[in-house]
Amino acid sequence: MDSIFSNSHNESLHNSIISFLNTSSPLTNALLILLSVAILYLGADISGLTCTEVIKNIPSIPSYPIVGNAFQVIYNPSIRYFEWAKEYGDVFQIRLGIKRVIVANSYDSIKDLWIRNCNSNNSRPVLHTFHKVLSKSAIYTIGTTPFGESYKKKKKYVSTHLNKRSVDSFSKLIGDETTCAVFRVLLNSKNEQIYGRKGVDMDMLKFVQYFSLRISLKLTYDYTIDVDYSERNLADEIIYVENWITRMRSHTSNLQDFIPLLRWLSFDKNSKAEELRRRRDEYMDKFFEYAQSSKSKNCLVNEVLLDPERNISINELKSICLTMVSAGLDNTGLNLDYCLGHLSNAEKGYRIQSIAYQEILNSYGSAFNAWKNCTEEFSCEYIVALIRETLRHMTVLPLSLPRETTKDIHYHNAIIPKGTILFMNAYAGNHDPKYFPEPNNFMPERYLNSNLKLLDGYNNQNGRNCVNCNNNTGGTIIPSFSFGVGSRMCSGNHLAFKEMYVFLIRFLLMFQVNAPLDENLTMELDPIKLNEKPDSIAIEPKLYKVNLSIRDLEFMENIKKHEEKLLIKNSLVFKK
Numbered sequence: 001m002d003s004i005f006s007n008s009h010n011e012s013l014h015n016s017i018i019s020f021l022n023t024s025s026p027l028t029n030a031l032l033i034l035l036s037v038a039i040l041y042l043g044a045d046i047s048g049l050t051c052t053e054v055i056k057n058i059p060s061i062p063s064y065p066i067v068g069n070a071f072q073v074i075y076n077p078s079i080r081y082f083e084w085a086k087e088y089g090d091v092f093q094i095r096l097g098i099k100r101v102i103v104a105n106s107y108d109s110i111k112d113l114w115i116r117n118c119n120s121n122n123s124r125p126v127l128h129t130f131h132k133v134l135s136k137s138a139i140y141t142i143g144t145t146p147f148g149e150s151y152k153k154k155k156k157y158v159s160t161h162l163n164k165r166s167v168d169s170f171s172k173l174i175g176d177e178t179t180c181a182v183f184r185v186l187l188n189s190k191n192e193q194i195y196g197r198k199g200v201d202m203d204m205l206k207f208v209q210y211f212s213l214r215i216s217l218k219l220t221y222d223y224t225i226d227v228d229y230s231e232r233n234l235a236d237e238i239i240y241v242e243n244w245i246t247r248m249r250s251h252t253s254n255l256q257d258f259i260p261l262l263r264w265l266s267f268d269k270n271s272k273a274e275e276l277r278r279r280r281d282e283y284m285d286k287f288f289e290y291a292q293s294s295k296s297k298n299c300l301v302n303e304v305l306l307d308p309e310r311n312i313s314i315n316e317l318k319s320i321c322l323t324m325v326s327a328g329l330d331n332t333g334l335n336l337d338y339c340l341g342h343l344s345n346a347e348k349g350y351r352i353q354s355i356a357y358q359e360i361l362n363s364y365g366s367a368f369n370a371w372k373n374c375t376e377e378f379s380c381e382y383i384v385a386l387i388r389e390t391l392r393h394m395t396v397l398p399l400s401l402p403r404e405t406t407k408d409i410h411y412h413n414a415i416i417p418k419g420t421i422l423f424m425n426a427y428a429g430n431h432d433p434k435y436f437p438e439p440n441n442f443m444p445e446r447y448l449n450s451n452l453k454l455l456d457g458y459n460n461q462n463g464r465n466c467v468n469c470n471n472n473t474g475g476t477i478i479p480s481f482s483f484g485v486g487s488r489m490c491s492g493n494h495l496a497f498k499e500m501y502v503f504l505i506r507f508l509l510m511f512q513v514n515a516p517l518d519e520n521l522t523m524e525l526d527p528i529k530l531n532e533k534p535d536s537i538a539i540e541p542k543l544y545k546v547n548l549s550i551r552d553l554e555f556m557e558n559i560k561k562h563e564e565k566l567l568i569k570n571s572l573v574f575k576k
């Protein structure tokens with residue numbers, strides 16, 4: 001009997017296929033070929049050939065062929081994971097197309113995987129949309145650079161530039177920029193009501209974004225951007241482009257990152273990414289040229305270029321610059337905006353605001369002293385706690401930034417192999433009731449004792465998001481996972497914290513923050529419901545406003561006189 005593999009059998013099969021193809025229409029042929037490819041791919045998928053292997057001894061979320069769980073986690077993935085964790089346990093694996101991902105969903109499991117294994121989970125995955133389309137020139141931020149020599153060089157510079165000592169030396173800049181921001185708000189209120197009890201409703205987001213953008217550009221290029229007059233369009237362009245890029249960095253909603261077939265169909269996303277890259281290159285190149293030609297020694301660009309031991313390329317330096325401009329722009333601004341939104345809530349925020357104001361006065365002796373001295377030290381522990389609670393409660397990056405393992409990780413009785421992607425569900429960790437009782441309540445007091453001083457373990461780091469300080473029980477205290485933890489924790493945490501601290505003190509000294517007169521513009525307190533872009537990596541709020549009125553006219557006049565030179569220099573003078 002002929003074997004089905006015998007030549008004569010193959011030949012007749014081959015001939016029948018050819019004759020069928022010759023007689024059928026081209027459309028039918030194309031459909032048949034597509035169907036065969038799909039069946040073959042499905043077969044390969046079912047045999048486990050198209051995705052990395054299931055990791056033994058870690059629960060796996062049931063998934064669909066080829067796409068895995070990709071379509072289930074496009075919107076609000078942190079909440080979806082939170083729900084799955086109730087059924088499958090704190091740590092589970094999902095499948096996103098061709099990749100397997102481990103997701104950690106509780107305080108303890110994050111601490112275990114991110115701190116105990118900090119030398120094994122220190123890379124970032126390379127993703128198609130972000131790394132190959134959006135960053136064709138291979139200039140991407142430090143936070144998205146995979147581990148390696150280039151990463152280490154860039155990280156060294158940025159860490160030195162942003163360590164606690166360096167940030168202390170930025171006190172004057174941060175103070176001046178806060179003053180400008182406060183008076184910019186006053187000037188832009190364009191409404192006499194701000195001087196009276198009725199107040200003015202204002203959307204604060206742009207103002208806090210201008211504030212952190214100006215600081216970043218000054219530190220990086222010694223460039224002062226005129227956000228008030230001649231360069232407002234440029235500032236708005238930077239905010240728009242960076243914000244869009246943040247959206248495109250989503251680690252779950254870019255399906256083409258995990259399902260390669262979709263790359264052929266993602267024309268829209270690819271062309272938007274290319275457009276953003278062009279627009280970003282334009283302003284980044286101009287700032288870089290400005291810094292080079294100014295030869296100013298007061299900026300990161302020239303600090304690096306003039307370093308005789310410099311061993312990094314121009315593209316690596318440009319990647320550091322990009323990080324400096326983009327990393328804090330959204331994150332710092334969104335946190336400040338969210339904090340003010342909370343304080344404007346009559347039911348939940350007024351009490352916190354009045355304690356905060358009183359504590360500022362108690363800590364510095366008077367409003368004027370507080371204004372002058374808040375740039376030097378974090379004396380007001382209530383404000384430190386308020387910032388920590390804002391960072392925790394909102395968790396602006398609910399899934400932090402993804403990691404990739406560079407070595408096998410032994411986790412309980414499982415081995416997570418090198419090259420696996422890890423997602424930290426920072427939102428879940430920050431709302432873990434074991435460590436944060438009543439996690440959905442906004443309570444700065446959770447970090448304080450009855451005298452409103454920081455609890456042991458939190459107080460020796462002066463505002464740092466400490467990862468290594470011990471509490472009474474000898475454990476490591478992590479106030480929140482909002483800056484990440486471990487080897488690739490946020491390098492800008494000192495800068496961001498200081499910006500927020502000085503801003504909040506001066507802002508609260510100047511303004512009473514009230515509920516908006518237009519009730520429809522009251523901030524939604526639940527960050528997930530507040531989020532307008534549930535498929536982005538960051539929480540982006542739906543529009544809300546806060547109502548502002550000057551707290552004390554006499555104090556405002558004194559400060560105006562005290563800061564006169566700075567305000568004139570920045571054209572922030574006004575009549576009243």
Ligand code: HEM
Binds near residue numbers: 144397481493
């Ligand atoms: C409130 C403001 C900010 C928040 C909430 C924030 C949050 C984060 C998070 C969650 C990560 C990932 C950490 C991890 O993987 O464990 C990160 C990384 C990073 N952030 Fe921030 N960030 C903020 C402000 C800034 C600022 C102002 C800068 C610098 C100007 C900055 C620079 C960086 C850098 C360089 C990394 C990458 C670290 C690495 O991969 O080694 N961040 N940030």
